[in-house]
Amino acid sequence: MRSTSRAGATALAFAAVVLILGGCAGTPSGAAVVGDWGSQATGQPHLTIQNDGAFSGSDGCNSLSGKGSINGDVITFGPIASTLKACEGVDEWLGKAASGTVSGKTMTVTDSSGTKIGTLEKSN
Template identity: 70%
Template sequence: MLLNRRIRGMAVAAAVVLMLAGCAGTPSGQAVVGRWGSTSSGQPNLDIQNDGTFAGSDGCNTLSGKGLIDGDEITFGAISSTLMACENVDTWLSKAATGNVNGSTMTVLDDGGSTIGTLKRSGS
């Protein structure tokens, strides 16, 4: 009887550990996940997934990559981009290092921590 209790207790403990391990890859917040910016011609936009993958445009070139989400912040990893030259388009989004969400606005910063632009949350 004592052995059965111990086995049951160990099984419950193992189940809890497995459940917690399964949550480890889940972002701590959903503030960053979703569509940002405008898909209008020449406008920057990003679509960010739960796992940190992102895709979009800097208004000229298509962008993609994978970042790390932590609460209301994303740290962008290496950004893959096409290399088109577009006149009169500011391609600031291709220089993104981090993005911080406050409400429906994502403030995008470069490697030096300077704000380079903002994106508004767009419809799903």
């Protein structure tokens, strides 16, 4: 009987350690970046970013897509494929994105020279 109690106590202790350590895992890397950004309203830029860095959206006129890499709260955009429609009155800044850094619910987007070109608000 004694060995059964000891085995049960060991199993219970192991389960408790697993639960405690699981609670310390925190937010997965990149979770801040993943999701929907910007506005779906006509003429407004928006992006949807997946866990693997794949993204799609619009600069407000042209469709955009590509694959980037996520490191913590930063996405580095890979080459961006875009349609080439003529768009009057639409600022097409999002198509020039090189990276995006998330702080809270705001992504600050920079171009290849590191200059801020715009921001997107998290929409989900």
